[in-house]
Amino acid sequence: MTLRLAGARYRYAGTPRVVLDGIDLDVAPGRVVGLVGANESGKSTLCLVASGLAPGSIGGRLEGSVTMDGVETVTLAPHEHAQRCGVLFQNPTTQLSGTAVTVWEEVAFGPRNLGLAVPEIVERVEWALDTLGIAPLAPKDPARLSGGQAQLVALAAVLALRPAYLVLDEPTSQLDPRGTRLVGEALAGLAAETGTGILVAEHKTELLAAMAQDVAALDAGRVALLGPAADVLADPRLVDLGVEPPAAVRLARALEAAGLADPRLLAAVEQAAAGGDDGPVEAAGVSDRPGVGQGRA
Amino acid sequence: MRGSRSASGRSATGPTASRDGRASDGSSGAADSRPEGRLIDTPPPGSEAPGASPRRLPEYVLREPRGTYHALNPTTKLVIAFAEAAIAFGVRGWTGPISVLVVLAITAFAAGVARRMVPFALATIPLVISILLVNTLLYPGAHDVIVRLGPLAPTWSGLTAALQATLRVVAFALSAAILGLTTPTDDLLSDLERRGLGRRGTFVIGSAIRMVPRMGERASEITDSQRARGMDTQGGVLRRVRGVIPLAGPMIFGALTEVEEQTMALEARAFSAPARRTVIRVLPDSGTQRVVRWVLFVGAIAAVAAEVSGRLRLP
Numbered sequence: 001m002t003l004r005l006a007g008a009r010y011r012y013a014g015t016p017r018v019v020l021d022g023i024d025l026d027v028a029p030g031r032v033v034g035l036v037g038a039n040e041s042g043k044s045t046l047c048l049v050a051s052g053l054a055p056g057s058i059g060g061r062l063e064g065s066v067t068m069d070g071v072e073t074v075t076l077a078p079h080e081h082a083q084r085c086g087v088l089f090q091n092p093t094t095q096l097s098g099t100a101v102t103v104w105e106e107v108a109f110g111p112r113n114l115g116l117a118v119p120e121i122v123e124r125v126e127w128a129l130d131t132l133g134i135a136p137l138a139p140k141d142p143a144r145l146s147g148g149q150a151q152l153v154a155l156a157a158v159l160a161l162r163p164a165y166l167v168l169d170e171p172t173s174q175l176d177p178r179g180t181r182l183v184g185e186a187l188a189g190l191a192a193e194t195g196t197g198i199l200v201a202e203h204k205t206e207l208l209a210a211m212a213q214d215v216a217a218l219d220a221g222r223v224a225l226l227g228p229a230a231d232v233l234a235d236p237r238l239v240d241l242g243v244e245p246p247a248a249v250r251l252a253r254a255l256e257a258a259g260l261a262d263p264r265l266l267a268a269v270e271q272a273a274a275g276g277d278d279g280p281v282e283a284a285g286v287s288d289r290p291g292v293g294q295g296r297a
Numbered sequence: 298m299r300g301s302r303s304a305s306g307r308s309a310t311g312p313t314a315s316r317d318g319r320a321s322d323g324s325s326g327a328a329d330s331r332p333e334g335r336l337i338d339t340p341p342p343g344s345e346a347p348g349a350s351p352r353r354l355p356e357y358v359l360r361e362p363r364g365t366y367h368a369l370n371p372t373t374k375l376v377i378a379f380a381e382a383a384i385a386f387g388v389r390g391w392t393g394p395i396s397v398l399v400v401l402a403i404t405a406f407a408a409g410v411a412r413r414m415v416p417f418a419l420a421t422i423p424l425v426i427s428i429l430l431v432n433t434l435l436y437p438g439a440h441d442v443i444v445r446l447g448p449l450a451p452t453w454s455g456l457t458a459a460l461q462a463t464l465r466v467v468a469f470a471l472s473a474a475i476l477g478l479t480t481p482t483d484d485l486l487s488d489l490e491r492r493g494l495g496r497r498g499t500f501v502i503g504s505a506i507r508m509v510p511r512m513g514e515r516a517s518e519i520t521d522s523q524r525a526r527g528m529d530t531q532g533g534v535l536r537r538v539r540g541v542i543p544l545a546g547p548m549i550f551g552a553l554t555e556v557e558e559q560t561m562a563l564e565a566r567a568f569s570a571p572a573r574r575t576v577i578r579v580l581p582d583s584g585t586q587r588v589v590r591w592v593l594f595v596g597a598i599a600a601v602a603a604e605v606s607g608r609l610r611l612p
């Protein structure tokens with residue numbers, strides 16, 4: 001039961017350039033795998049390939065194997081991908097259908113596309129909204145939400161399809177710090193509470209430190225580093241790959257360079273870098289929201 | 298939470314079972330076959346598990362319309378708007394547009410949206426001004442000059458044609474405005490979809506409607522960012538016109554990029570699923586409305602045809 005890329009090699013239609021080259025990556029249920037790398041390193045393409053949108057919807061040539069729970073993604077129709085793997089992009093406004101009058105109906109858009117019965121749609125929508133703690137937004141107009149709220153609604157809309165995996169391409173890139181915390185906390189809670197496997201491409205390494213168990217660093221379409229988040233985010237080679245380490249790691253290095261490397265202080269900093277109990281998301285004081293982390297009635 | 302999800306969704310009523318279930322278990326099929334005018338708020342009797350509370354659509358989704366005109370079926374209001382626009386444009390002279398404007402005024406007051414239609418009427422002013430200027434000053438073949446103002450010679454024929462064209466434009470704008478003000482887009486699309494318009498057709502219409510405010514927002518964002526970089530986009534007409542040129546490129550390319558991302562986002566939400574899309578509530582309709590729709594549709598086309606063929610002679 002895994003989203004697995006094995007020797008995945010991909011190039012877009014009409015171009016000879018190989019954008020992904022021999023990617024081996026597993027996303028297990030309940031795990032959050034972070035994806036970092038410089039611009040043009042292949043993060044977005046990897047998201048498209050992992051979700052089955054490439055080559056399924058946008059074409060291109062895929063070699064190697066991409067499987068979801070043992071099923072090759074190339075054998076699935078787009079709507080079958082949607083029920084196995086949800087995808088979220090950067091821009092909240094393009095995620096929404098634009099035809100719904102309320103957030104409730106926006107979240108119901110996907111289940112309605114599947115032709116589900118009304119009671120089932122109601123159940124799924126309520127579950128998705130409750131899971132992300134955004135039930136109070138249900139009667140609101142989707143066009144009048146803040147960026148963070150809109151991204152959470154888009155996430156709820158994907159969750160209503162009940163995918164086993166989520167692939168997120170820089171879901172917080174257009175969000176302010178508060179919106180980033182909302183989405184980050186929701187994702188961490190989602191993986192922990194529902195067992196959803198999450199692959200998330202992010203530039204914000206602090207966020208990954210707080211929510212990801214594993215991190216892969218990409219370089220020119222290849223996996224350059226892969227391992228536990230604490231190890232990869234503290235790896236000195238990360239800077240050479242064009243990725244800025246979390247602030248705690250930079251602080252630890254600065255302390256070492258200044259000869260102030262007290263072992264207890266460094267241990268505390270390392271724990272913060274690894275997303276310990278006092279990591280950025282929880283410290284932001286938004287974890288008392290209802291929904292995520294509180295189970296379901 | 299994992300357990301509850303499995304029990305209620307993915308495994309018990311998994312995607313395939315649920316999709317097929319709509320046709321086979323009769324739950325939503327029954328919903329479609331309910332008496333006209335009833336809103337779906339509960340599952341069909343017997344479909345719930347013993348002891349389970351029925352799943353209801355929230356009130357804000359049911360949205361019972363207030364007022365007679367608001368409560369008309371969306372397709373009826375669409376046909377009314379079509380008939381008004383067809384007669385306003387298709388029947389020449391004063392009779393067509395004036396009679397439509399009278400009907401629109403009565404409808405607007407009856408529906409309680411008269412005041413909210415003012416901005417729509419005002420929005421036609423730039424077009425109206427250009428129509429008046431072009432027709433009054435440059436009407437081809439007109440010699441009945443009103444007054445000579447140097448090289449300009451406005452004519453009575455041109456002015457008459459301009460006023461008639463103005464009334465047509467205003468009538469068209471207001472007929473669309475009444476439809477928009479009394480009918481949520483989603484209701485109209487849902488009703489058209491229920492009548493057999495495919496989901497792609499529905500989406501094209503919905504996207505086109507959505508594009509208008511979105512383009513406005515985008516233009517505002519681009520203007521703000523350009524202003525932040527020192528471009529002067531306020532002030533006189535010439536300055537504003539100059540500001541349009543750097544606005545056009547980002548707007549068009551940005552819109553194209555958004556379309557690509559939105560297409561993928563829709564695919565990720567099962568937009569291309571082969572199942573018939575669920576209609577979550579059946580909007581009220583009646584035999585009388587059905588007759589009215591056909592009479593208006595056929596009547597409007599007949600009036601335009603009679604006018605075009607010269608059999609209808611109206612002032």
